[in-house]
Amino acid sequence: MAKNVSPYPLIGKCIYCGADDLAAGLTDEHVIPKSLGGKHQLREATCVKCTDITKRIEGYITGSHLAVFRTAANVFTRHKKNRRTEFPQLLRTDNGLKEVMLDAKTEHPAPLSLPHFNLPGLLHEKGSAENWGDVGIGFWIKHEISTPKLPTGRVPMYHEEKLDFDLLGRVIAKIAHCEAVNFLGIDGFDPYLPDIVLGHRNDVFNLIGAIEGRYAPLEADMAWVFAAIRKQNKVLLVYCLRMFANMGFANLDKIGPPYFLAVVGELHPDKVNLFPRIFIDTGTLSIELMATLKKVKPVSNN
Ligand SMILES: [Zn+2]
Incomplete structure (x- = not known):
């Protein structure tokens, strides 16, 4: 397939609400959020109102939810210079939970939690669901926290996260x-x-x-x-x-x-x-x- 001159398609109206008021201005929309490393864009594809909303929902997962993880995995950020390098982590000790500061790139477990969703309700046999149903949460880590002082070499971490x-x-x-x-x-x-x-x-x-x-x-x-x-x-x-x-x-x-x-x-x-x-x-x-x-x-x- 031949490549277009511009790699990104021009849409010319808001892909969410349909607004095509060019006077109010339409902005380019990243297909995968920039904060998750996405580069591909739809040109002139969102209105100001809808951009505010998508920024807010993307901010949830790229801000608090993924902050440590993104630093550890070196995913794109707008503020590379000011990026934090150390993040707190709770450890289980004999005296209860203890918070330590760890470097995201080399030490921090940088847990990423994701839900094990069920099928979308529309694809269920009856064609709808009442709620999310039973959803387990999995988490993945970048690093084991280790220390030669412990017999196992590994420090048990504490991780609990309420996902929205x-x-x-x-x-x-x-x-x-x-x-x-x-x-x-x-x-x-x-x-x-x-x-x-x-x-x-x-x-x-x-x-x-x-x-x-x-x-x-x-x-x-x-x-x-x-x-x-x-x-x-x-x-x-x-x-x-x-x-x-x-x-x-x-x-x-x-x-x-x-x-x-x-x-x-x-x-x-x-x-x-x-x-x-x-x-x-x-x-x-x-x-x-x-x-x-x-x-x-x-x-x-x-
Ligand atoms: Zn819109």
Whole structure:
């Protein structure tokens, strides 16, 4: 396929609320947040109001949730010079919990927590869910904390984190929606996710989830793939995202992060032929998504 002169497509209206008031100004939108290392952009693709909202939800995962982890993994930051290098960590000791300051790049375990979501409610047999359901939380670490003074050499760390599933789900929704606009154009599908991204719908779990009980290989690169599934006479566009796997984790069990899923919207009939296969059951779809992701070129540069 020939390369465009500009690598980034011009959209010309807000991909979330549809505003095309050019006087008010439209800004470029990073497909994967810049703070997570994303480079690919949609040009003139968000209005001021919606940019405020997406910045806020991205700030949740890139700010507090990922601060230590991003420093340890050396992920892009706007403030490289002022970046903190030491972060607190709680350790379990005989006298209870003790806080120590550790260097993020060499010492800090830099835990990354991610939820093991269920399938998006829309892909359940009955087509919806009431809530997020039972969701386990996994965590991955960059470094074991070690000391020669201990018999085992390893210091038990203490890690507890309350994740905001809705906010994390909205970030995944944002990435999925941007990728779909990039892939199919703004008119290639009826989008479901803008209302999720903008916080107009509370049932994030109906559109966002993960392949149940399956985890990426620990050293797999960031990658994504689209697929189509038929549900109640509609052909739905599904997005599967593998991220945070290739970060050099020190976990011993070698289980990587989840495969996140998003139901992006309904495919327009003229786009259906882009998909050689329209799935009808989610089990087959999940297996195919994971198999395809194995072959996909990494998009860490996306
Ligand atoms: Zn907007």
